[in-house]
Amino acid sequence: MSVTEEAVASFTDTPDERLRTILERVVVHLHELVREVAPTTAEWEAAIGFLTAVGAACDDTRQEFILLSDVLGVSSLVETLNGPPVGSGGTEGTVLGPFHLTASPPRALGDSIDDLGGGRRALVTGRVVDPSGDPVPGAEIDVWQCTEDGFYDVQEPGRQPAGNGRGLFHADTDGRFRFRTVVPGHYPIPTDGPVGDLLRATRRHPYRPAHVHLLVSAPGFATLTTHLFVAGSPYLDADAVFAVKEGLVVDFAPDDSEEDGMDRPFRHADVEVVLVPAVVP
Amino acid sequence: MSVTEEAVASFTDTPDERLRTILERVVVHLHELVREVAPTTAEWEAAIGFLTAVGAACDDTRQEFILLSDVLGVSSLVETLNGPPVGSGGTEGTVLGPFHLTASPPRALGDSIDDLGGGRRALVTGRVVDPSGDPVPGAEIDVWQCTEDGFYDVQEPGRQPAGNGRGLFHADTDGRFRFRTVVPGHYPIPTDGPVGDLLRATRRHPYRPAHVHLLVSAPGFATLTTHLFVAGSPYLDADAVFAVKEGLVVDFAPDDSEEDGMDRPFRHADVEVVLVPAVVP
Structure with missing residues (x-):
């Protein structure tokens, strides 16, 4: 044997x-x-050493194994396999990423998730529907994003209050949701750990195009892990974690209308999120 | 794409x-x-969590990733691929294991590597040769083993002095080496970490048959990572890390002869270690 x-x-x-x-x-x-590949003993030891270093880089606010899964395209593949079946009409899934580490603070519809202020104020509105276009009332929408400068709250504990850029919302009876924010920046994934060493050794850039994370769930529907990518962002065609899907790119268009709490003009992204029924095993 | x-x-x-x-x-x-396998998102998160826990279990005296590689048969496969080619006549290789963490103390030929004393005193003698049977003078022999109770020094820092069960020897001009020790015990690999959880979840036992580790090197020869397995030990046919090869099982036979530093009778294992020439890439 x-x-x-x-x-x-x-x-x-x-x-x-x-x-x-x-x-x-x-x-x-x-x-x-x-x-x-028939690794030499030294190469096997190097692999063990690399995984050990990845483990050592993990803590409460850093998930280097997710980052590794991301840069190898594994996370994107897993989310695609778990996303809606082709032809179902569901919104496509994409990677969770390493920054969904803290619970998003519950916020009311229309609230701002940005506690810092910023130059490119944005309004995100949307509707959660099923494949027939019927609303999914009360759907839970967990949102997280980085600042205009490209940093998540957990990366700047001194500068950003905890929960900045994050919000847990519930859609209204018509499936609608809305929140205020800033247009997120494109950014490099953290490169000060072993995954950064890997990118440097392979001459890969660490940048991700600008995006807002959404995790959308409702009873009876498959939970959707996805992004809104900001149209026109650099790196849309070369995401370091292979997460971009064309259907997820959204225009953050200039808007000059009157909106509660928004100075005019602002950016406005309007999206439809289509959940597909959960598969009962 | x-x-x-x-x-x-x-x-x-x-x-x-x-x-x-x-x-x-x-x-x-x-x-x-x-x-x-089309993992669900939850299964992917469980895999990330498992690897993170393996990382968290690693420290200066614990290498949980090597243990994981061992229980998946990866280490054994790597060492077999790096061992002597079939038909070369070289001694077979087997796993390094997770306990080669500290430098073995240099010792003189004939020294004891056992600082505790024990019931089954043993003498290990041997000769390092090339495939023609010619001696490899001055070959370096790095030895490490557990106690009769099955614990390495790094597992019992309070009870065992650092370096107990370890020794770095150099063969004489005729390729010969000898050291005194105790017959090591069979033992469970550490099960208090995530690899132990894996074994429990899969109803696998954690035991390894009794063995002495050898890492043998000499200029011009392929470095050999191997074991001397103690003939008659439990688990020779069911090693938790798949490392046993029949040719590596050695009789620790009762010996009643006069030997410096040995009370009679003692156990005596005599081995020939055959190194093959290094492959020049």
Whole structure:
């Protein structure tokens, strides 16, 4: 019996069938990779050292393993597989990213998620609907984004109050939501850790196009992890984490209308979020 | 372009060709695994959480990523691939394990590596040779093992002096080496971390058969990472890390002869370590 067969067989008694399947396939693919690249002992030690450094970079406000999953395209692939089936009409999913680490503060519809002020004020309005266009009343919309300068609250604990750029909203009875904010900036993912070392060693840039994160959920519907990408942002065609989908690019258009709490003119993004029914296993 | 093709293409400008190849193949196999098992977002988060916990369990005296590599059979496969080619006559390689963390104290031939004393005193003698049987004079032999109770020095900092069970030796001009020790015990790999959780969730036992680690090197020869497994030890047929090879099982036979520093009778293991020439890339 080869060591691969032995390792696969070691999981035979796993009570949870799904866990057994996943671990068996992890072993098979890891061993295939090892046989294919035939790492030297020094290269294997370097891989162990890299993973250890990734682990050491993680703390309450930093998730370096998600960052690693992101720059290898794994996160994008996972969210695409979990997004709405092709042809369902659902809004496409994309990566969660490493900054969904703290609970977003509950806010009322129309509130601002920006506590700092900024030059490019924006209004985001939208409606959560099902594939027939019927509203999803009371849908929960968890929103997080960086500042105009490209930093999340957890990256600037001295400068930004906790919860800046974040908000937990509930759509009204017609599925509508709205919040005030600033247009987020494009930004580099954190490069002061081992994932940054990887990007430098491979001559990859660390930039992500400007975006607002949305995590939208409602009973009976598949939870949607997605972004609103800001049309015209640099790096829309070269996202460091491979998360851009054309259908998720939204115009933050100049708007000169009267809106509560908005100085004119402001930027206005209006979106429709289509949730698909949850698959009952 | 699929996200897999995009992620592979992102490494195109990597200056180090070997690194580029490895990363490309890592991406391909990781994406194949993801497409095959189609993890839910929650399962992906659980995988991130597991790796993060493995990272958090690592410190100066604990290497949980090596332990993970070990229980998945990856370490054994890597060492087999790096061991002597089939038919070369070289001694087989096996896993480094997670306990080669501290430098072994230099010791003179014949010294004891055991500072505690123990019931089953042993003498290990051997000769480092090339495939023709010619001696490899001055070969470096790095030795580490656990106590009779199955613990390495780094696991019992209060009870064992640092360096207990470890020794760095140099063979004499005839390639010969010898050291005194105790017969090591079989033992469970550490189960108080996330790898232990994995073993419990999959109903796997954590035991390794009794063994002495050897890391043997000499200029011009491929470095050999191997074990001497103690014949008759429990778990020789079910090593938790898949490291046993029949040719590495050694008799620690009762010996009643006169030996410096040994009370009679003692256990005696005599081994031949065959190094193969280094491959010049």
